[in-house]
Amino acid sequence: MDVMEILRKAIVVIIALMSVATFGCVAQITKKVEMILGEWTISNDITPIQARAHAIGQAKAEALRMAGSPEYVAESSVFYKTEREKNQKEIYKSVTSIDIVGEISGFEIVKEEKKLNEFGDLKYQVWINASVILHATSRDAGFNLEVTGIRESYSSPEELIFEVVPSREGFLNIFILGDHESLLLYPNKLEKRDKLEGRITHKFPSSRALDYEVSTEESMEVNYVVLLYTKSEIPFVGEATSENILQFIAAIDPDQKCIKSYPILIRKQ
Numbered sequence: 680m681d682v683m684e685i686l687r688k689a690i691v692v693i694i695a696l697m698s699v700a701t702f703g704c705v706a707q708i709t710k711k712v713e714m715i716l717g718e719w720t721i722s723n724d725i726t727p728i729q730a731r732a733h734a735i736g737q738a739k740a741e742a743l744r745m746a747g748s749p750e751y752v753a754e755s756s757v758f759y760k761t762e763r764e765k766n767q768k769e770i771y772k773s774v775t776s777i778d779i780v781g782e783i784s785g786f787e788i789v790k791e792e793k794k795l796n797e798f799g800d801l802k803y804q805v806w807i808n809a810s811v812i813l814h815a816t817s818r819d820a821g822f823n824l825e826v827t828g829i830r831e832s833y834s835s836p837e838e839l840i841f842e843v844v845p846s847r848e849g850f851l852n853i854f855i856l857g858d859h860e861s862l863l864l865y866p867n868k869l870e871k872r873d874k875l876e877g878r879i880t881h882k883f884p885s886s887r888a889l890d891y892e893v894s895t896e897e898s899m900e901v902n903y904v905v906l907l908y909t910k911s912e913i914p915f916v917g918e919a920t921s922e923n924i925l926q927f928i929a930a931i932d933p934d935q936k937c938i939k940s941y942p943i944l945i946r947k948q
Contacts (some may be wrong), residue, residue, distance in 0.1 A: 690808040690913070708813045714789065718743060718804040730803035731791070738807045739783050746811035784929035785810045785922075822847055823938045824907040824908040836894035839943075840883070843906065847877040849937075850912045854924050856903040860920045864891060864904075872912065882883040895945045902945060908937040 717738025719730040786809035794802050828841035843851070850872060853865035866872040869886045884891050893902065907928055913935075917923050928938065 681743050688754045691895050709784070710811050710813065711808065712742050712745045712811060713805050713808045715742045715745060715809060716804060716806050718802045721801040721803055727793070727803060731805065734791075734803045734805045735788070735807070736934050738805055739809065741785065742783060742786070742807065742809040743811060746809075747813055782812055782814070782929055784812050784926060807890075813838050814932045814934075816904070816932045818933040818937075819910075819935075821939055822849070822908075822910060822934075824851075824906060824939055826906060826939050826941070829904055829941045829943065831942070832946065833893050835900075835945050835947045836892050837945075839891040839904070840881050843875070843908075845875050845877050845908060847910075848874055849877075850909050851875055852907040852909070852913075852915055853883070854905040854907070854915075856905060856921045856924065857900070859900075860919075861924055863915055863924075872914070874912075875908075893943065893945050895947055898947050900945045902943055904941045904943060906939040908930075908939075910935050912937055 715738050717736065717740075719725065719733035719737065721727050721730045725733070786807045788805055788807050790806040792803055792804055793860040796802055823846040825844040825846075826841060827843075829839070833839070851865065852863065855862050855864050865883065865885075867889075869889050870884065875881050905924070905928070909931065913931060915924070915927055917927075928936070
């Protein structure tokens with residue numbers, strides 16, 4: 680999407696986890712690594728913004744390796760930029776996961792610069808400090824969630840409607856991560872948490888008594904719909920901030936969860 684830009688400042692998620700997971704999962708270890716370098720070449724085909732995004736991805740992959748995770752498999756990240764009163768504010772929200780044994784629960788960019796290498800190529804370099812959760816399990820490939828109906832853009836206000844088809848029975852949490860606020864969309868006061876049957880289409884919102892409305896007071900805003908599907912019931916408690924939500928998701932072992940995230944652009948009519 681053309682609205683996706685890379686951040687100027689990353690959200691720092693401070694992790695305070697016990698070595699034994701609080702969700703009834705197996706033991707976890709949290710490691711912190713510092714000044715991890717990632718770099719990418721700026722070229723005619725790669726803009727500085729794109730190179731910076733790739734460099735951050737490289738730094739995160741290296742952070743996982745340095746923390747002891749043997750393989751970096753996949754990253755689900757969302758980027759956006761909003762402008763308010765001529766001041767650019769860039770936010771980076773990320774749910775980063777790997778299929779093997781670890782994931783980055785939070786990171787901070789501590790340094791970045793453009794530099795020519797010995798071959799005359801212009802490199803974008805970033806250095807990060809990161810918190811890495813190492814799990815004792817890997818993702819269960821047979822535990823999945825198919826999601827349809829979430830579009831890339833919406834007009835404000837407009838109803839958000841979608842369907843999910845789980846591969847197996849489980850429990851769903853749905854979050855909205857936004858510039859102004861984040862929230863637990865489901866379950867809610869009108870929709871209790873029910874165990875979802877596998878291989879059955881489930882429509883959301885599930886109650887006719889409410890709508891999932893997306894809206895903005897800005898000319899443009901990007902929110903993120905994050906679906907967390909778990910084998911057992913793991914309720915989210917506490918204040919619904921983006922930091923708390925990402926920390927909650929990261930603390931669940933990979934074999935117990937499936938994560939789907941979708942950026943949605945909301946335009947004010």
